[in-house]
Amino acid sequence: MTHDDTATLAAIVREAYDRQTPLEIVGGGTRRHLGRAPDGQPLPLASHSGVVEYEPSGFVVTVRAGTTLHDLDAVLSREGQKVTVDIPRFSSTSTVGGAIAAGFTGPGRPYTGALRDSVLGTRIISGTGQVLTFGGKVLKNVAGFDVSRLMVGAFGTLGVILDVTLRVSRCPEDVQVIEFEMSWSDARERLKRWEGDLPLTGAFYHRGVLSVRLAGRAARVTAAVRELGGERGRPEVFTELRDLALEFFRAPGSLWRLLVPPDSPWDPQETLIDWAGAQRFWVTLAPAQKVREKALQYGGQAVWVWGPDRSEGPWAAPPAATMALLTRVKAALDPQAILNRGRLYPDW
Numbered sequence: 001m002t003h004d005d006t007a008t009l010a011a012i013v014r015e016a017y018d019r020q021t022p023l024e025i026v027g028g029g030t031r032r033h034l035g036r037a038p039d040g041q042p043l044p045l046a047s048h049s050g051v052v053e054y055e056p057s058g059f060v061v062t063v064r065a066g067t068t069l070h071d072l073d074a075v076l077s078r079e080g081q082k083v084t085v086d087i088p089r090f091s092s093t094s095t096v097g098g099a100i101a102a103g104f105t106g107p108g109r110p111y112t113g114a115l116r117d118s119v120l121g122t123r124i125i126s127g128t129g130q131v132l133t134f135g136g137k138v139l140k141n142v143a144g145f146d147v148s149r150l151m152v153g154a155f156g157t158l159g160v161i162l163d164v165t166l167r168v169s170r171c172p173e174d175v176q177v178i179e180f181e182m183s184w185s186d187a188r189e190r191l192k193r194w195e196g197d198l199p200l201t202g203a204f205y206h207r208g209v210l211s212v213r214l215a216g217r218a219a220r221v222t223a224a225v226r227e228l229g230g231e232r233g234r235p236e237v238f239t240e241l242r243d244l245a246l247e248f249f250r251a252p253g254s255l256w257r258l259l260v261p262p263d264s265p266w267d268p269q270e271t272l273i274d275w276a277g278a279q280r281f282w283v284t285l286a287p288a289q290k291v292r293e294k295a296l297q298y299g300g301q302a303v304w305v306w307g308p309d310r311s312e313g314p315w316a317a318p319p320a321a322t323m324a325l326l327t328r329v330k331a332a333l334d335p336q337a338i339l340n341r342g343r344l345y346p347d348w
Contacts, residue, residue, distance in 0.1 A: 002050025002064070006131060006162055012043060013160060013338075014129025022341040025156040027066055028093035031102045033306050035155045036313045038343040043160065045097055051075055052163055060120065062165040065097025072096060076168055084169040085109070085118045086202075086242050097161040103153025106242030107202040107213070110275050116152040118167040124151065124159030127334025135165065150329065155314070156340040157348050158333045172201075172215035176225050177233035180210045184268035191276045198224045202238045205273040206248065213238045241274065244305070248272050251283040254307025256291055258282055260300030288312040313344060 016023050022040030026032070049066035056079040063072055069089045076082050086106025087099045100122075105115045121135030135148035151161055180187070187210040191203055194212075199220050202213035211233050214221045240246045249255060260266060262277030271280035284291065288304065295302035304314050317323060330337070330348060337348055 002052070003047050003066075004050075004064070005045070005048035005066075006125075009043065009045070009048065009160060009162070010125050010129050010131055013125050013127070016041075016338050017128050017336055020336050020338065022338045025097075025101070025160055025340055027095035027098040027101075028068060028091070030090040030094045031098045034102055034314065035343045036310050036346075038156075038340045040338070040341055045160070046093075046095065048162065049095075054079075056081060056168075059168050060165060061168055062121075062163055063096050064163050065095060065100070065161040067096050068092065069094050069096060069099060077171065080171050081168045082171050083118065084167045085112050085115050087115060088243050090243060096164055096166075100152055100161055100164055101154065101156045103155075107204055107238055107274055108242075110203075110278065111201045112169075116149045119148050119152055119164060120167060121165035122148040122151050122159075122161060123163040124161055126159055127336060127339050131162070132159070147333075155343040157344045158330065158339070160339065172217075172221075174218040174221040175201075175213065175215040175235055176221055177211060177213050177235050177237060178225060178228055178230040179233040180212075180230045181208055182210055183208070184273065188262065188277055194228075195276075198228070202241075203274075203276050204238075204241060205268065205277075207269075211237060241272075246272075248281070249283065253283045253285040254288070254291075254309065255305040256282045256284065257303040257305055258295050258298075258300060259303065260295060260298045264298045264300065266298055292316050313346075315344070317345065 013023065023043040024038045024040040025045060026042045027045045045066045047066060049064050051067070052062040052064060054061045054075065059081070061076065069087060070092050073082065086108035088104050088106055100115070100119065103115060119135070121133070123131065123133045126132055135146065150158060184205055187205050190210070194200060199214050199216035200212060201215040204211055214224050258266065258271065258280040259278065260280060264277070266280060271282045273280050288309070292302045301316070304312055318326070342348065
């Protein structure tokens with residue numbers, strides 16, 4: 001069942017632009033707690049849904065933004081396929097558009113790529129109410145930027161996402177999870193040794209246990225399990241990590257993603273270590289400034305995910321030159337700053 005609300009949505013945005021009225025873009029509502037609290041009247045996208053085009057032989061699908069990830073999974077699984085990358089699903093109402101806007105990629109990122117790498121094209125409504133197409137079969141951009149990928153993680157501040165074209169891949173024949181009790185330093189050395197030789201699609205470390213996910217052809221997975229040994233783990237543990245649903249994430253405080261060098265000496269007891277060390281999750285009551293300073297100390301950056309204080313937003317302000325460049329793109333796509341105003345940066 002598909003439904004195209006393009007004309008109605010574009011008319012609403014054009015009227016908002018004329019009146020300089022901010023809009024809050026709302027899909028399934030499962031990511032509204034991420035980022036700063038936006039200012040504006042709700043612009044519902046949930047009914048703008050359905051698969052626009054699907055070519056199983058070409059491993060490409062174009063889907064409307066209001067389509068739930070659950071429904072997209074169902075369509076792809078009938079052809080033995082899936083979205084190539086790990087996309088968090090916070091509930092059954094999580095939508096494709098919301099996932100693109102938030103930009104999070106789950107534990108498979110080092111092995112199957114980032115979400116932005118799977119986005120081949122988008123169709124959006126600009127802040128002036130124009131319907132624009134980027135990427136895919138229509139190779140257009142603004143000021144030399146790959147605008148489709150700029151939509152990933154922009155929290156809806158650069159355009160109302162209408163349709164997204166994504167890469168898809170075959171579903172693995174087998175998936176196994178194995179656990180090992182060891183120190184983080186030993187776990188890190190093993191992951192370095194295994195890289196490229198085994199069908200790894202996920203690896204995280206928490207409280208003295210390294211959990212690895214093996215997926216692919218059944219024979220190769222079976223051989224890898226036999227070679228590695230260890231204890232069998234729950235396959236759903238990686239789904240729970242992807243969806244930030246593990247008990248670890250329920251601790252009081254703010255949840256942060258720490259993007260740091262894999263060999264960072266950050267105390268492993270404080271964090272859940274994902275992406276083979278490149279991402280650390282930390283739940284803390286520490287002030288945002290202290291967290292960001294600590295991440296910088298280790299050569300990385302801290303990204304706020306959720307917590308009681310939304311005023312800091314997900315990202316710290318970038319360097320002045322970068323911010324000036326981003327502001328030029330924002331001015332080209334949303335000159336009155338009416339789309340999700342304040343969600344990513346103040347006054348954006």
